[in-house]
Amino acid sequence: MTDTTERDQVLHVATLARVEGEGGMHIEYRDGEVTDVQLRIYEPPRFYEAFLRGRSYTEPPDITARICGICPVAYQTSSCWALEDACGVAVTDEIRLGRRLLYCGEWIESHALHIYLLHAPDFLGYDGAIEMAADHKDLVERGLRMKKAGNDLMDVVGGRSVHPVNVRLGGFYRMPSREELLALRPGLEQGLEDALATVSLVAAFDFPDLEQPYEYLSLRPEEGYPIEDGRVVTSSGTEFDVREFTEHIEEFHVPHSNALHARLDGSPVPYSVGPLARYSLNADRLGEVAREAAGRAGLGPMCRNPFRSIVVRAVEVVEAFTEALRIIDGWRDGVAPSVPVPARAGEGFGASEAPRGTLFHRYVIDDAGIIEDAQIVPPTSQNQPSVEADLRTLVQAWRHLDDEALVHRCEQAIRNYDPCISCATHFLDLTVDRG
Amino acid sequence: MSVTGTEVHAPSSRRSAPTLAVWKFASCDGCQLTLLNCEDELLALAGEVRIAYFPEATRGVLDGPYDVSLVEGSVTTPEDLERIQQVRQMSRTLITIGACATAGGIQALRNFADVAEFRSVVYAHPEYLSTLSRSTPISAHVSVDFELRGCPVDKRQLLEVLAATVQGRAPRVPSHSVCVECKRRGNLCVTVAHGTPCLGPVTQAGCGALCPSFDRGCYGCFGPQDTPNTSGIADRLLELGMSGPEVMRVFRTFNAAAEPFRRESERHESGADAGTHEEAGR
Numbered sequence: 122m123t124d125t126t127e128r129d130q131v132l133h134v135a136t137l138a139r140v141e142g143e144g145g146m147h148i149e150y151r152d153g154e155v156t157d158v159q160l161r162i163y164e165p166p167r168f169y170e171a172f173l174r175g176r177s178y179t180e181p182p183d184i185t186a187r188i189c190g191i192c193p194v195a196y197q198t199s200s201c202w203a204l205e206d207a208c209g210v211a212v213t214d215e216i217r218l219g220r221r222l223l224y225c226g227e228w229i230e231s232h233a234l235h236i237y238l239l240h241a242p243d244f245l246g247y248d249g250a251i252e253m254a255a256d257h258k259d260l261v262e263r264g265l266r267m268k269k270a271g272n273d274l275m276d277v278v279g280g281r282s283v284h285p286v287n288v289r290l291g292g293f294y295r296m297p298s299r300e301e302l303l304a305l306r307p308g309l310e311q312g313l314e315d316a317l318a319t320v321s322l323v324a325a326f327d328f329p330d331l332e333q334p335y336e337y338l339s340l341r342p343e344e345g346y347p348i349e350d351g352r353v354v355t356s357s358g359t360e361f362d363v364r365e366f367t368e369h370i371e372e373f374h375v376p377h378s379n380a381l382h383a384r385l386d387g388s389p390v391p392y393s394v395g396p397l398a399r400y401s402l403n404a405d406r407l408g409e410v411a412r413e414a415a416g417r418a419g420l421g422p423m424c425r426n427p428f429r430s431i432v433v434r435a436v437e438v439v440e441a442f443t444e445a446l447r448i449i450d451g452w453r454d455g456v457a458p459s460v461p462v463p464a465r466a467g468e469g470f471g472a473s474e475a476p477r478g479t480l481f482h483r484y485v486i487d488d489a490g491i492i493e494d495a496q497i498v499p500p501t502s503q504n505q506p507s508v509e510a511d512l513r514t515l516v517q518a519w520r521h522l523d524d525e526a527l528v529h530r531c532e533q534a535i536r537n538y539d540p541c542i543s544c545a546t547h548f549l550d551l552t553v554d555r556g
Numbered sequence: 557m558s559v560t561g562t563e564v565h566a567p568s569s570r571r572s573a574p575t576l577a578v579w580k581f582a583s584c585d586g587c588q589l590t591l592l593n594c595e596d597e598l599l600a601l602a603g604e605v606r607i608a609y610f611p612e613a614t615r616g617v618l619d620g621p622y623d624v625s626l627v628e629g630s631v632t633t634p635e636d637l638e639r640i641q642q643v644r645q646m647s648r649t650l651i652t653i654g655a656c657a658t659a660g661g662i663q664a665l666r667n668f669a670d671v672a673e674f675r676s677v678v679y680a681h682p683e684y685l686s687t688l689s690r691s692t693p694i695s696a697h698v699s700v701d702f703e704l705r706g707c708p709v710d711k712r713q714l715l716e717v718l719a720a721t722v723q724g725r726a727p728r729v730p731s732h733s734v735c736v737e738c739k740r741r742g743n744l745c746v747t748v749a750h751g752t753p754c755l756g757p758v759t760q761a762g763c764g765a766l767c768p769s770f771d772r773g774c775y776g777c778f779g780p781q782d783t784p785n786t787s788g789i790a791d792r793l794l795e796l797g798m799s800g801p802e803v804m805r806v807f808r809t810f811n812a813a814a815e816p817f818r819r820e821s822e823r824h825e826s827g828a829d830a831g832t833h834e835e836a837g838r
Contacts, residue, residue, distance in 0.1 A: 165582040165632045166687055171674035172665040177805060183775065187662050187810065190586020190708060238592060238613060249614025251602045261599065269595040280766050282593060283586040283708040284777070287770045294772040374681045381679070532615070 146531060147377070148516050155520075158512045159377040160505055160535070173495035178204050178464055178486045179290050185482070185497065186284045191234070194227040194279065195475030196482075196497075197288040198349050203482040204290055206364070207469025208462050215456040216292040218448050220349045222302075223278040223285065224473070225445040228348065229271025229312065230282060231476035232434045232441070235539045236319060237264025240431050243533040244326040260322070263315050267438065270305075270312035274445060277301050292459030302449045309449070313442040317414055320435040324418035328428040329530075331514065335391050335425075335507050337398035340474050346406045346440050347399055347474045354402050356423075359386070363472040366481050370498060383503040391506035394478025395538060396433040397424050408447075411440040427511055427537040434539075464490030475500050477539050501540045508538050574623035574722055577609035579643050581629025581636050582663055582691060586708040587654035588612055588628050594711055601715075604722060620646035624721055630656040630691045632663060637688075637697065644698035649721055652694045653714065655707035655810045659779055662707075664691040664813035668821075691813070702727060707777040707810040710762050730761050731782040734774050737765035746773055753793050755806060758784035758816070779811035786820035800824045 131149055149157040169188055173181060181200035186193035198220055205212065212220075237260065238250040247253040254261040272282040277297050279285025287293050340351030340363075353369075354360050361369055372381040385392040400407075400415075401423040407415065415436045424433055466488040472481045478500030485494040511534050519527055578588055592613060594601065608618035625647035631640055644650055652658050660667065666674055671689040694700055704717050704727075713729055720727035730736075734756035738745065746752040746768045754773030756765070760781040767774045780786070786807070793803050804824035807817045 165636065166675075166678065167582055167632070167661075167663040167691075168666060168671075168674040168678055169662075171677035172662070172669070174677070177802070180805070180809075184662060184809070187584050187586075187707065190584040190589045193584075193586070234589075234592065242614075248616035249607075249610075251599075251607055251614060252616060254599055254602070258599070265595040265598060268593075272593055272595070280770050281708075281763075283589055286767050286772060286775075289772075294767075295770045374679050376681070 146512070146528075146535065148512065148531070150516075150520065153520065155513055155516050158509050158516065160508050160512070160540075161377050162505075170495045170497060173484075173492050176492050178207070178484070178490035178492060179462075181482070181484065181492070181495070182288050182290060183284075186288075188497070188499070190283045191231050192227060192475045192477065192480075193284050194224050194275070194288070195473055195480045197285065198224060198473040199471045199475075199480045199482040200484075201288065201290055202350065202363075202471025202473065203469040203484050204471070204486070205462055205469070206471060207467045207484055207486050208465050209467070210291065210460060210462045212292055212460055213457065215296075215453070216459065217350070218451075219278065219293055219296065222445060222448045223275060223288070224349045225441040225448070226271045226274035226278065226282070228441040228476050229438055229445075230268050230275065231271075231539075232438045233264050233268035233271060235476075236323065236431055236434055236438070237261060237268075239539070240434075240536055241323070241326075243536060244323075244431070263318065267312050267315045267319070270308045270442075273308055274305055277305060289459055291462040292457070294458060296454075296456060296458040297452075299449075299452045299454050302452050306446070306449065309442055309446050313410070313439065313446065316435065316438040316442050317410075320414045320418050320432065320439060323431045323435050326431065328426060329515075330426070331428060331511070332425045333427060333507070333511060333514070335393045335510075336385060336388070337401050338385060338392050338394050338479060338503070339399040339402045340472060340479055341403055341406070344406075346403055346408070346411075346437075346444075348441075348444070349473050351472075351474075353472070353479070355385070355392070356398075356402060363481070364470045366470060366472065366498070367483060367496070370481065370503070372498060372502060381502050382505050383498060384506070391510050392503065393507040393538075394500050394503045396430050396437055396476075396478075397427065398478065399474060400424055400433045400436065407436070407440055408443045410443050411436050414439050427507075427534065430537050430539075464488065477501060478503060501538070504538050504540065508535055508540065511537070573604060573606050575608035575618060575620075576605040576718075577620065577622040577625045577643075577647065578607075578612070579609075579625060579627045579629075580612070581627065581640070581657065581694070582632040583629030583654065583656040583661065585612065585628070587657075587706075587714075588626070590653075590708050590711050590714055591626070594715060597715060601718070605718070622647050624649045624651065624718070627652045627657050627694050628654055630660045630663060630693060631697055632688050632691045633686055634688065635686070640694060640697045649701045650694075650698070651702045651704060651717060651721065652700050653704045653709045655705065655777065655779060656691075657694045658703040658705055658814075659811040660691040660693050660813035662810050662812070665808065666691055667813055668808070693813070704729065705760055705778045706762055710764070713762050732761055733757055733781040733784075734759045734761050734763070734765050734768075734778070737761045737763070738768050741765050741769060743768045746771065747792070747796070751796055753796050753798055753806070755789065758786050758789050775806065775809060776817065777810050779814045780816040784816045786816050787823070790820055790824065801826060 145161045147159040182197040185196040275282040280287045337356040340347040341354045342351035468485045481498040483496040667690045717727040747754045752773045755776040756774040759776045760778040807821035
């Protein structure tokens with residue numbers, strides 16, 4: 122795995138574990154200085170943006186869901202907003218709440234998976250959750266219980282948790298009944314209790330010191346914490362409507378990755394999306410229960426240590442359970458499941474906060490609703506430059522470690538971003554080259 | 557309890573638990589996630605089998621060969637052509653899971669187009685990519701012991717296939733249509749009652765008739781059932797007011813390259829002769 126010459130060294134990790142999708146990492150040292158860090162995404166390209174051309178405008182919610190089995194609702198939601206925007210249609214408040222409710226299920230399922238099954242084993246010193254269960258069965262069971270509560274919510278609102286069937290342009294095929302939703306209440310209450318215990322658990326982990334100066338980007342809605350919708354805000358104070366995202370965000374192709382990279386307003390400073398960005402730009406928007414939990418966990422108004430993303434994820438799970446309970450309690454039967462969305466020629470933009478960060482969609486359709494152009498900017502593309510910059514900083518600081526320890530720490534740094542390689546390729550093999 | 561050999565052997569049963577490997581090719585990870593979504597069964601399952609290779613869940617790796625391999629995803633790159641051969645050689649039983657692995661997945665839409673053009677639509681530097689012109693199921697390259705359908709696979713069916721494999725029996729996975737599940741569930745037929753276009757009659761069961769239970773027509777994510785009368789259902793879709801291109805698109809989604817669906821979609825391509833119904837029956 123490691124090739125060492127006298128002066129130079131390469132560290133190469135072929136397959137990164139506990140990430141969604143396939144990628145690796147390549148690090149080169151020359152004379153003790155890090156000269157190159159590459160997050161290599163070799164997840165094979167599937168060409169969604171190409172085969173969406175010529176499809177009907179009603180199809181992206183089902184088709185783009187297949188970009189990612191872990192966050193299909195993010196794809197469904199962003200595509201619905203974009204195509205409804207193209208057609209000049211606004212959905213009702215009830216449909217908007219239904220989308221937020223389904224999305225809460227996805228945040229819970231995805232964050233619980235990442236916290237307990239993928240990320241916590243790093244902090245507690247295990248290869249994976251199954252190995253961790255031998256010593257900490259109660260913890261793994263708690264994670265699985267929360268994950269199940271999220272999946273159960275998705276089953277009721279969406280039909281199933283992987284690639285929900287109930288989402289359509291304009292809303293839903295069938296609205297869940299108040300009775301069906303109230304039956305979920307005990308599981309969600311237990312989930313909220315488990316989520317609060319999770320915040321306490323992860324807040325006590327040991328975090329390496331690392332403060333990164335990245336620009337943060339997130340949605341910010343008129344009210345509440347950003348989940349399904351909002352305007353774009355950044356930590357440098359830029360604010361723009363989702364309709365303007367292509368004027369600010371530019372994707373580019375680097376040779377070592379099948380996932381495009383993105384930059385903001387032409388800046389060489391990486392920008393990042395996801396829990397840290399969302400929290401840092403919207404801590405004031407958390408509900409009381411999550412805000413208090415964040416305070417107890419020692420999170421200030423801004424969090425700049427990528428390793429503490431696990432704490433923010435736990436706080437977001439608290440928020441998602443709280444929101445789901447609030448929405449269910451206010452649910453009324455007898456509202457229209459969807460609004461009509463007649464096709465018209467135009468361009469539409471949509472965005473939502475996938476568990477891993479802001480997910481943008483843009484479509485151009487003709488007057489018969491046939492898609493002429495499609496553009497999808499997933500969170501992992503936007504985070505790749507930050508991941509590489511984190512690795513560059515850390516590898517320099519950790520250069521005294523032996524290769525095995527270094528590789529393990531680097532993998533952890535990558536997992537901070539919960540990278541979803543399937544999404545970004547439209548993951549990880551680690552190489553270190555020591556100088 | 558006897559004090560003879562059986563007791564002596566009891567501790568070794570843990571050692572002889574079959575090893576399980578989970579492999580990924582071009583896919584969305586949703587089918588492997590379905591395994592992790594078995595929240596109530598996951599820890600018990602980890603007691604029955606030894607998870608030997610599952611990078612999405614653990615960095616721990618046991619060396620092969622493996623008793624059971626689950627393969628997700630389709631073959632789309634020159635490297636994958638070689639890797640699937642290695643996976644087959646390392647696996648006593650190889651089970652493919654999901655529409656990508658069993659039919660080529662949504663990415664098989666490239667099979668109907670020019671992949672060079674696809675590449676240049678998405679990527680500024682198509683020369684950085686290494687990709688095949690067709691997305692193909694695992695069975696196109698190696699022998700497969702069992703194919704589990706679905707986009708994504710159904711959790712109960714996945715557990716049944718794993719249980720059956722560990723127990724050395726045939727999995728109880730029906731190959732009849734979604735219609736049977738609808739009847740069993742007591743659903744009103746969405747086509748008969750509301751004129752909603754539905755692929756249920758030609759689609760393999762397994763989901764529990766999910767879409768019709770949500771007032772929606774089946775969109776065929778489990779692929780063709782055993783004996784699908786695709787031209788019959790296509791005629792009905794046309795009668796219900798769908799256009800030729802629309803009928804083509806409904807057959808051309810997550811199982812677009814599954815033979816009966818491929819053939820039917822090609823009959824409705826613009827310019828295709830509408831009078832070739834007999835062909836479809838073959």
